[in-house]
Amino acid sequence: MPLPKFLVSAAKIVSPETRNTIARLFLTDGRRHWKGYALSFVFMGIMAGTTSGLAYLMGTVINRIFVEQNSTMIWLLSGAVFLLSVVKGFSAYGQAVTLAHVGNRIVADNQKRVLERLLQQDVAFFARSHTAELSLRFNQGAQAARNVLNLIITSLGRDLLSVIGLTAVMILQDPVMAAIGLVVMPVAVAGVRSLIRKVRKIFDREFHGAVQIMADSIEAFQGIRTVKSFNMEDELRARMSQRIDSLERASNRMTQAQSQSGPLMEALAGCAIALVIMYAGWSVLHGGRTPGEFFSVITALLLSYEPAKRLARLNIDLAGQLLGARLLFDVLDMKPTELDPPGTPELKVARGRIDFEDVVFGYRENEPVLRGLSFVAEAGQTTALVGPSGGGKTTVMNLIERFYDPSSGRIAIDGQEIERVTRRSVRDSVAYVSQDVFLFSGTIRENIAFGRPGASLEEIEQAARNAHAHDFIMSFSDGYDSKVGEHGTQLSGGQRQRIAIARAFLKNAPILLLDEATAALDSESEAEVQKALRTLQIDRTTLVIAHRLQTVVNADRICVVDSGRVVEFGRHDELLARRGRYFNFHQLQFADQRERLLA
Ligand SMILES: Nc1ncnc2c1ncn2[C@@H]1O[C@H](COP(=O)(O)OP(=O)(O)OP(=O)(O)O)[C@@H](O)[C@H]1O
Numbered sequence: 001m002p003l004p005k006f007l008v009s010a011a012k013i014v015s016p017e018t019r020n021t022i023a024r025l026f027l028t029d030g031r032r033h034w035k036g037y038a039l040s041f042v043f044m045g046i047m048a049g050t051t052s053g054l055a056y057l058m059g060t061v062i063n064r065i066f067v068e069q070n071s072t073m074i075w076l077l078s079g080a081v082f083l084l085s086v087v088k089g090f091s092a093y094g095q096a097v098t099l100a101h102v103g104n105r106i107v108a109d110n111q112k113r114v115l116e117r118l119l120q121q122d123v124a125f126f127a128r129s130h131t132a133e134l135s136l137r138f139n140q141g142a143q144a145a146r147n148v149l150n151l152i153i154t155s156l157g158r159d160l161l162s163v164i165g166l167t168a169v170m171i172l173q174d175p176v177m178a179a180i181g182l183v184v185m186p187v188a189v190a191g192v193r194s195l196i197r198k199v200r201k202i203f204d205r206e207f208h209g210a211v212q213i214m215a216d217s218i219e220a221f222q223g224i225r226t227v228k229s230f231n232m233e234d235e236l237r238a239r240m241s242q243r244i245d246s247l248e249r250a251s252n253r254m255t256q257a258q259s260q261s262g263p264l265m266e267a268l269a270g271c272a273i274a275l276v277i278m279y280a281g282w283s284v285l286h287g288g289r290t291p292g293e294f295f296s297v298i299t300a301l302l303l304s305y306e307p308a309k310r311l312a313r314l315n316i317d318l319a320g321q322l323l324g325a326r327l328l329f330d331v332l333d334m335k336p337t338e339l340d341p342p343g344t345p346e347l348k349v350a351r352g353r354i355d356f357e358d359v360v361f362g363y364r365e366n367e368p369v370l371r372g373l374s375f376v377a378e379a380g381q382t383t384a385l386v387g388p389s390g391g392g393k394t395t396v397m398n399l400i401e402r403f404y405d406p407s408s409g410r411i412a413i414d415g416q417e418i419e420r421v422t423r424r425s426v427r428d429s430v431a432y433v434s435q436d437v438f439l440f441s442g443t444i445r446e447n448i449a450f451g452r453p454g455a456s457l458e459e460i461e462q463a464a465r466n467a468h469a470h471d472f473i474m475s476f477s478d479g480y481d482s483k484v485g486e487h488g489t490q491l492s493g494g495q496r497q498r499i500a501i502a503r504a505f506l507k508n509a510p511i512l513l514l515d516e517a518t519a520a521l522d523s524e525s526e527a528e529v530q531k532a533l534r535t536l537q538i539d540r541t542t543l544v545i546a547h548r549l550q551t552v553v554n555a556d557r558i559c560v561v562d563s564g565r566v567v568e569f570g571r572h573d574e575l576l577a578r579r580g581r582y583f584n585f586h587q588l589q590f591a592d593q594r595e596r597l598l599a
């Protein structure tokens, strides 16, 4: 026998993709919390039962009290109604609380899982993805998982059970009236179907719009100095308002689409009630029936109206949330790009010699940055990298930190290829002061302590003294507990840099990478920091990048890096005597300085 048409269309509105997403949610988060869900299901069952009980009692009330005029029934029935309502109230409370607890736990768990996944991604991933998108996935995705489960559980538990219970009451009271009341159902299901695709499309647009707006605003506020100094406010305002308006329109369309089922449902419910009134009125007035059944059926019909409406909307409400859940799954399914295979040995640093052999690397395919770069940074000595901007100096440090791996060639520390040891052990042996110092919002103390978690206050202070940062820190009224502001905006560039150097002192690693560590300092504090760095460099393998050649004259070896290769190396005076690239470079800077002095 073929299925009734409305059942076929009911099955069709659940697409395979939707089914997969739902199944996955139930098998993961649902299964993990099945006890909580089972408990709330029981509460919802009690709610549905008491609601149906109340509807049934209405018939008895009318017939016993009003038709038969039985006065003891007044007490009995009002007591029963009161009792049922109290039970219903408590189970509603129990259901809401259990569901909220489970839901909040799911959000928290998923956020932790997303965080874990993201932390396993490499630097290249973060260079590709915008912070705004990641944080929306982090929040909306995790919440969507809860919303889908809660929506389905409450629909099945509270709404479906209520509708079933109330339908049973109707059938029990009068099967014909029940049939009249239910005849409108197929129309409702068919009506909702066409809305789903529309809702999905709009939701998609809404999400991308929200990401754009968040991305724009984050950038605008972080770059507020640039915006203001170029008088870019108007342009920013115009661009943002356009995006905000289009998101507003998308949200309006979403609500419109989602609410389109409303008028249809109201009309259908009104139709059902009108039909029941006609039939019941006729059969009570002319067919000799008691009004009790009629009241009971009408009550059941009215009570089932809200849950039935929610059930009809379920698929529409789910559509949006399911897209959110897929945002979550996208992240959870990402392969970790920064995971050492099990059994990877640790790097054992004895002296800290760094070897680059013919290293080839590019951030993007077919755009090589390092093209067969080779050099040695001898243990315990200072090696300087100099050369034109964009030549690949910072890239060398990125590779030593294993932010990226070379496409060919070999990088070794004390003879151990760093690709064959754990990233953790490599990073443990390296202290890196980068070109753009990053401070976390918090106190100065916390920012220095990053160098070695668990360091004592004295150690932090000693590190700050070594970095010549102690004096300026103590000049703040809160000293080491002074806040640095988001990204350290409340400090000067030189102060930020010295905090980063203090961090490196505290870390006390055998290898030191300094990328223009003194770039942001005036000559006086540069001299101070140079002194500090010289202390730091003792007995450490140091790789230093500097644009001002004057800071590298004392290096044990200088490598000139140009277009991804080391084109010259040697000591300062050797290189000058050779009258090659370094010599030219030096002459240029020298001329520059003289010009500045003469100006
Ligand atoms: N994350 C990245 N993605 C793509 N390309 C990059 C990335 N970082 C750097 N590059 C490119 O790699 C090349 C080398 O950059 P690198 O930062 O190593 O130069 P550098 O020698 O440190 O220059 P500078 O002296 O200006 O700091 C540049 O052409 C740059 O455009």
Ligand SMILES: [Mg+2]
Residues within 6 Å of the ligand: 393, 394, 395, 435, 515
């Ligand atoms: Mg650089």
